[in-house]
Amino acid sequence: MYSPQLNVKLVYDFQKSLIKIDEYIQFAKLHKFTHLFYFENTTMFGVADFVKKCKINNIKPVIGVGVELDDKNFINILPLNKKGYQNICYISSDLNLNNIKDNNFKINIINKYVDTNNIVITNVTEFRQKNSLVQEENFYDLNYIKIYPNAIRYFDVEDKKYFLALYALKNNISYQEAGDIYNIDESYPDDNIDDIYPDNDKLLKQIAFKSFHEILENNEIHFGVYNTPNNIPSFNFLKSLCFISLENYFKKNVFSEKAKIDYIERLNTELSVIEKTGFADYFLIVQDYVLFAKKEGILVGPGRGSAAGSLVSFLLKITTIDPIEYGLLFERFLNPERITMPDIDIDFQDDRRNEVVEYLFEKYGKFNVATIVTFQTIAFKSAFRDSCRVFNVDMETVNIMSKEASAFDQDFDTIINKSILLKSYSKSNEYDFIFKLTKKLMGMPRQTGTHAAGVVITNNDLRGIVPIKEGVGGISQTQFNMNHLEETGLIKMDILGLRNLSTLNQIINLINKNYKKSINLLNINLKDQKVFNLLSKGETTGIFQLESEGMTDVVRKMNVSSIDDIAIASALFRPGPQEMIPQYIQNKKSRQLSYVDSALKTILEPTFGIIVYQEQVINILQKIGNFTLGKADIIRRAMSKKDVKYMSRFKNEFILNAQSNNISIEKATNIWIWIEKFANYGFNKSHAIAYSFISYWLAWFKFYYPAEFYSALLNHSLGDKVKSKLYIQQLKKYGVEIVKPSIKNLNINYVGVQKKLYMPLTIINGINKDFVLNLRNQSQEHQDLFSDLNNFFFYSQKAGITENNYDALAKSGAFDCFGYDSFTMVSNKQFVFGFINSIAHDKSLDQQQNKFRVVEIEETDLVVQSQYEKEIFGFYINDNPITKIKNENAFFKPQDIDTLVPNTRNINLIGQIVKIKTINDKKNEEMAFIEFLDETGILDITIFASTFKEIKNEIILNKNYIIEINVQEYGQKTTGVFNKIVKPIK
Structure with missing residues (x-):
């Protein structure tokens, strides 16, 4: 038979216990404990949660703070009353505010606060000599009385194998190493312990009876005082x-x-x-x-x-x-x-x-x-990877299973049951223990946040x-x-x-810099129909709350024309109220509204007969049921929580009061049922209106200052190629010129200046912030850094120019400002570094005698330069030459590669063959795989032997074509099957 024990350690002593609070309480209930002890080492992270859950389960929580001096010696301090609880809060606070490690300092802090309001349990005899305030009957020296002192970190001795894995994780060692080092048993002791510690249960009951735990009973509000x-x-x-x-x-x-x-x-x-x-x-x-x-x-x-x-x-x-x-x-x-x-x-x-x-x-x-x-708790993926690490599972296998698990964010059993792969691994002998360990680790707090x-x-x-x-x-x-x-x-x-708000602030600062205008958001015209027309056309990219595809569609269909419209759209576009969007749009267009009773007209007319807001529910309860606004809000909350017992108290009162307002019982009942349905869906109008201001402000800036608007958006999306591509494509619609990175423009962020957007060097793949800042330092030290390429290469050595970042700069066109395009600078790379190396090794050499000159100026290849853009930026800046070809051949109705849908046939593409690979099929006949490029992406296309035999001599690398394909899905990837060449492009 088990009994309560003193030093049960829980998971809030991070990675030093397997025992979770809920499991501890369930263990106590199973064995009919009336009280439970809980001490963390210096901290009290789980104390409040522990107290609350104990009380719910009619178990007395015995809490305090533990201070471990080493593996064996400890001091546990408990409260006798509220003052004693405050004392232990001070102890824990001071130890953790000052990160105290020295044992003498720890004891000094304990002595500073412990007094007659506390109980002390310790095996450090010397501590009694240093503290005379704790009453004799409240001091328990374990060297003289028999209380089981050992730490308990798991319930069953069989769980030791899981604890060893946890110990290995904590100490970054293997499971085998943990077993060699940690050879003590810290499971929950059974009734045999009574033979060695016969007074254990009696003494712990005595302590539990005296201890204080009413720490969550709020008798006063502790709020700051403003100095008036x-x-x-x-x-x-x-x-x-x-x-x-x-x-x-x-x-x-x-x-x-x-x-x-x-x-x-x-x-x-x-x-x-x-x-x-x-x-x-x-x-x-x-x-x-x-x-x-x-x-x-x-x-x-x-x-x-x-x-x-x-x-x-x-x-x-x-x-x-x-x-x-x-x-x-x-x-x-x-x-x-x-x-x-x-x-x-x-x-x-x-x-x-x-x-x-x-x-x-x-x-x-x-x-x-x-x-x-x-508290940052351990989720499945993290628990699984940790479990694999201590058993040295090969990373390839770990990655396969982790990738499978990343699709799910649920409890252990749900994740396993949803994945055939994970279920099969979990049932194998090789991985059975790893999955059991994963389940143990899930939900444990790993660290604070x-x-x-x-x-x-x-x-x-x-x-x-x-x-x-x-x-x-x-x-x-x-x-x-x-x-x-x-x-x-x-x-x-x-x-x-x-x-x-950071985006708005950056836009305002840019406008101030570019136009010398100080814009106050509160002075912006909130009824500018040009701005609302922008939104109604679906131009919502970058607009707070409105830019998702579904929301954009709602805004367009609603034809928003006011702040109220934006608020209504954002309130309706949520699970539940979404089902009312079609009815709302229809009502707004037709203006043919009907109400359960005419008394509701003033409340519901602004939202075209639909309950959108919680405030409307409150107003209806007030107007029809004669409730005060305060009482109406209480009922509204009960409705939203589906508190049937609470609602029933007011339903009859509502119907009775409605009759005094000349509304029939039947109609009043219908109104109650109607608002009861919408109370759960209704949104907070205060919040909806407030946030709609932010949406409108952003839309206003987008309309009037697109370069500054998109500059701020791009700066907040650095590293996000998808958003960057989208924003830059959209900017062109507003007549804003995109200025590619230049070595003379040493910005680390986008800069919008009126109708131009200057891209930063840091947007180039391979160029980091430090290199740009180093160049900036060189430019401040040497005013002639940019006078010509000779000086630039001479000084840029100190900034850390390498063949890799030179290649990135050259392909991006960053050297165009010196009169040489990207194609030429890439072609002259070896000569450039020969020059750089010569001046690097002979510092005394007169640089004027070694003027940099390109060896050969290459003829610009627009297609190659477009490929450079895709490689260096992750997207195209200027129009891809293929775009022009598509426009000239619009008759063939070509589709973009990034819009292809699997299982569609006879699709025309216009683009360039950038790779050809031939193999022999099972019949030993030659077939081919090609990569086909347009301005939106690259598609893998298979040319089967029967087709390849007929067109083999027509397929030329780096040549443009109109081709016909069938689209398929292969290996979870969209690919194509070649049908025919429709037309070669000259």
């Missing part, structure tokens, strides 16, 4: 700022007296909720870091999520969207009838987001600001609330993940990085 001028109460200061801002808003815009009253009433309503909930400091702190970002030139998004529905957020310039103008609801953000934490998520340009976090860290303090930990957006700010020392550690850049980080922070009273603030 002259110590004005936070709410009073917030209220003053809002009314001053509203007065200025009235001055800058024309409002009727009635409208002004509506704004004032809305503001008072919001402020009363904020005062009641005590969130004034929250709004002021968010405003503070938003204003910091704007002051520093960091682009901030217009709003995100439900916060865009707050007038207070708008007046504080946290968001830039007037919620009243767009019919956005405050109750969707803060609900006065069900107090929830505020959630103001803010987008910043992603390349400068870290500056905002650093600002908060510096302003509010090291122990008051922290990022949030994440950082939450992409979450930050917490507190008015108290974080170390007294949750354990923290050092994070990226020296900024503190919580040891609990985001799922448990609110339960400790911490409010997560999302400071997000949005790439599209």
Whole structure:
């Protein structure tokens, strides 16, 4: 019979245990344990999750922090009460903030915080002599009392073989080496242990009874305090700022007296909720870091999520969207009838987001600001490759199986059952253990990471609330993940990085540089039909939210003509509401709308009779059922979660109240059923409207400043050949000249200047950033670097010119600025390096006596130069000569290679034969394989013997043809079968 033990190690001691929290609890339930012990080594990563899951399963969690001094000696510190828990949080925090390794320092930190509020269990006798604060009855010296002290890292002795593999992974050794080194048993001890440790169970029950574990009971909110001028109460200061801002808003815009009253009433309503909930400091702190970002030139998004529905957020310039103008609801953000934490998520340009976090860290303090930990768990592919590595499985086999697994991202059994190949390998004797080990490893945390957006700010020392550690850049980080922070009273603030804001910022800076114009996004005309016409034509490439093929089709069919239209399109284009898109488009075109009741007309008319937004559900519940907006939002949430019990409480009330509004029981029932269906689909209008501003701004720049727009897109897609090719092809439609890389243009990014786009040298395959920067240094040191090729080659030795990067530069046309095209420079490569080597070995030689001259100027071959472009850039820059030939022979209806569909017949292609390979078939007859090139790609084509015999003498390498083929799929690749030559091209 098993019993609870002291030193059970779990997977949050990374790669030092096989035991996961859920497995630990299931083991406890199986053996009817009433309590469980859990100590990590210095950290507390899994403590909150452990406590929560224990309590769900009616098991008392006994938690603390363990400090291992070496393989055998340890000190476990437990809390007797809340103060004792704070003590262990301080211990864990200080050990991990300072990365303490020295045992004496570890003991000093423990002594600094441990007191009468703690229990200590240790086998280090000397520690008792150094600490006199722990009460005698709460100090357990294992050298004098019998508690089983050994670490437990797996349940069954049979699991040792898996643990040895884990040990091998941790220490980067083979499985065999691990077996030679690690020869102790750390399985869960059975009842035989009672003979050696007869008091074990009794003592552990005693400790469990005394210990404290109520760490997730949130009795207070720990939020930061904003330092107001002259110590004005936070709410009073917030209220003053809002009314001053509203007065200025009235001055800058024309409002009727009635409208002004509506704004004032809305503001008072919001402020009363904020005062009641005590969130004034929250709004002021968010405003503070938003204003910091704007002051520093960091682009901030217009709003995100439900916060865009707050007038207070708008007046504080946290968001830039007037919620009243767009019919956005405050109750969707803060609900006065069900107090929830505020959630103001803010987008910043992603390349400068870290500056905002650093600002908060510096302003509010090291122990008051922290990022949030994440745990990177091991997925199937990683677990499998790790398992193979410790058993030295050959890489070819590993790659075959890994590639098969990459198609699936699910649990182990699903992955195995979906793949015939993996299932067959898993059942073989050779790989059986590897697959079992893979399953064991899956889901284990491997290391910590950082939450992409979450930050917490507190008015108290974080170390007294949750354990923290050092994070990226020296900024503190919580040891609990985001799922448990609110339960400790911490409010997560999302400071997000949005790439599209970085793109916008780069466009604005380029326009400023090129035209000396300073563009303020908030001053852009939001009703420019030229911009909406661009979108309606499907020109959505590079436009936030709208550029997917399906979304482009929706935008085109909807004929978008306003910010509202963009918002509706983005709200509908999601699983669920997508089914309403055809009906919406039809209703918009016909304008023949019908409503369950005319009372719904004002709510649904803007979306042509279709429920698109959550706010519409809330408005219907309010208007028909007489619910307050706060209560309506609670019902809306219950509907979206399909909480039948909660909904049934309000259905009858809704129908009864509807009758008082002269709506029949039957009609009210139908309305309830109708909105219940759409509540699950409805999208947050506040978020949809806010993000539609970003989409519109990008479209506006695309229309008016295409060179700058595409320059920014290309810079954010460096290395992505597919996107780069697409963007450059589209640029030509806007009349923008593409200027290929030049050795005199030492940029590492694309630069758009009015109607020209200059490509950087770094876009060339084989040219890296360091080489360009080295050349830039040489150009600053030697003003005559670019005066001629003689000087360039003389000085460029120091920049690291080699035959490889010379070849890349020559083929790209980067030397064209010296009067020699790519074909000539490639042809003279050997002479060039003879010259470079001669001046490299004789530094004293007068360079003027060794002037560089090309040996031979070659006649330009446009086809070869096009091939150079494809090789060097991954796509064509200028029109491929084949394009011209296609245009001249449009009568034959040629298809592009990159659009071919398998199992189609008698397809015409126009292009060039770039490779011919002949073999003898089974009948010993000659057949051929050719590679056929057009401007979109290369196709492998088979010419069978019967055909090849007739055309053998007509097939010439590097010659252009119109040919007819059948398209097939062979080896998961589109290929062709040659039919005939339609026409040779001269």
